[in-house]
Structures are given as structure tokens and as C-alpha cells.
Amino acid sequence: xxxxxxxxxxxxxxxxxxxxxxxxxxxxxxxxxxxxxxxxxxxxxxxxxxxxxxxxxxxxxxxxxxxxxxxxxxxxxxxxxxxxxxxxxxxxxxxxxxxxxxxxxxxxxxxxxxxxxxxxxxxxxxxxxxxxxxxx
Amino acid sequence: xxxxxxxxxxxxxxxxxxxxxxxxxxxxxxxxxxxxxxxxxxxxxxxxxxxxxxxxxxxxxxxxxxxx
Numbered sequence: 001x002x003x004x005x006x007x008x009x010x011x012x013x014x015x016x017x018x019x020x021x022x023x024x025x026x027x028x029x030x031x032x033x034x035x036x037x038x039x040x041x042x043x044x045x046x047x048x049x050x051x052x053x054x055x056x057x058x059x060x061x062x063x064x065x066x067x068x069x070x071x072x073x074x075x076x077x078x079x080x081x082x083x084x085x086x087x088x089x090x091x092x093x094x095x096x097x098x099x100x101x102x103x104x105x106x107x108x109x110x111x112x113x114x115x116x117x118x119x120x121x122x123x124x125x126x127x128x129x130x131x132x133x134x135x136x
Numbered sequence: 137x138x139x140x141x142x143x144x145x146x147x148x149x150x151x152x153x154x155x156x157x158x159x160x161x162x163x164x165x166x167x168x169x170x171x172x173x174x175x176x177x178x179x180x181x182x183x184x185x186x187x188x189x190x191x192x193x194x195x196x197x198x199x200x201x202x203x204x
Contacts, residue, residue: 001159001162001163004158004159004162005159008158008159018195018199018204019191019195021198021204022191022194022195022198022204023183025198025203025204026182026183027182028182034148034149035149035165037149038148038149038150038152038153039149039162041149041150042149042150042153042158042161043158050192050195050196055188055189055192058188059188062188068180068183068184069186069187069188069190069191070183070184070186070191072188073188073191090180
């Protein structure tokens with residue numbers, strides 16, 4: 001909710017992608033699918049189109065960071081979309097977070113992987129001038 | 137025996153957001169759809185077996201069909 005508010009207040013930009021849209025269309029429950037489509041359309045202001053560049057990068061994330069192909073595609077789209085942070089509740093992606101950041105850096109991208117709680121904690125810390133990110 | 141029926145009213149999120157404001161719309165959706173379950177687990181089940189090539193092909197197909 002707080003992250004959604006930040007997007008509405010234009011403090012942050014939510015980056016979507018063709019991979020996000022594809023995953024939404026795979027949601028089995030019709031009502032939930034419709035709601036999530038609405039969230040995505042309302043809160044994201046940038047869309048990253050699928051591309052061979054993203055697919056190539058995804059193959060690296062998948063093989064080196066043990067991400068499943070769709071998660072690897074999401075992470076790659078975030079890199080190509082020059083996102084600062086990949087926010088997720090997915091434990092498998094969070095677990096591979098340091099590998100993702102390292103490989104992204106090798107490719108010239110700067111991407112942190114955070115769960116929403118940690119992201120907000122860091123964001124508040126930065127706002128208050130208290131936080132130094134040693135793990136990015 | 138009298139059976140009861142529950143009506144499901146479907147309102148697109150965009151329409152709710154326009155009417156209530158996006159913040160309240162999220163609260164509203166969260167309140168009425170508390171039994172959504174674990175989205176991450178459900179989605180993982182639906183997509184974990186796809187290869188990168190299959191994902192790219194599916195996206196191309198959905199774009200051609202104007203679904204995304």
C-alpha cells in the first residue's frame with residue numbers, strides 16, 4: 001500500500017514489462033487476473049517490451065543464479081528498464097538477490113533485489129539520512 | 137431446502153480507482169477479496185515449466201492476438 005502510494009505521488013516509478021503482462025494473463029483465477037491487470041495498469045507508468053536482449057540476459061540469470069526462466073526474464077527486463085530495485089516477495093528470487101546484483105553489475109546494470117519491507121525500511125532511512133546501503 | 141445464492145459483482149479496478157481514488161480502491165479490493173491465497177505459489181505452479189523460448193513465443197502470440 002505504501003509503495004503504491006509512493007507511485008501515485010510520483011516519488012517512484014513502477015516499471016512493468018511484457019513479461020509481467022504475460023504472467024498476469026497466466027493467473028488461473030479470472031477475478032484475481034482482472035484485479036491484477038487493473039493494479040498493473042494503474043500503478044505502472046513504463047513498459048519494457050520483450051526482446052532478444054532480455055531473453056539473452058535471462059538465460060544468464062537462469063543458469064548462473066538458478067532462477068526459473070520467467071523470474072529471470074522479469075529480472076532482465078528490470079535491468080534493461082534501468083530500474084534501481086526489483087521488489088518481490090518471492091523467496092527464490094530474494095535468495096538469489098546477491099547473485100542477481102553481481103551479474104547485473106557485470107553487464108553494466110545496477111539492480112538491487114529487495115522484499116517490500118526492506119525496501120521501505122531503506123527508503124525511509126535514506127529519507128531521514130540514516131541509512132547506508134552496504135549490500136547493494 | 138432453501139439454497140442461497142451469492143451474487144458476484146465485478147467492477148474493473150480502473151473504474152473503482154476512478155470512483156474511489158486508487159488508494160481507497162486497493163483497500164477496498166483487499167477487504168473484499170481476503171481469500172485470494174498465495175499468488176506467488178499459484179503463479180509459480182502455472183509458469184515454472186516454461187522455457188525462455190516458450191515464454192517469448194507466448195508473448196509474441198498474445199501480442200498478435202492483442203491480449204497484451
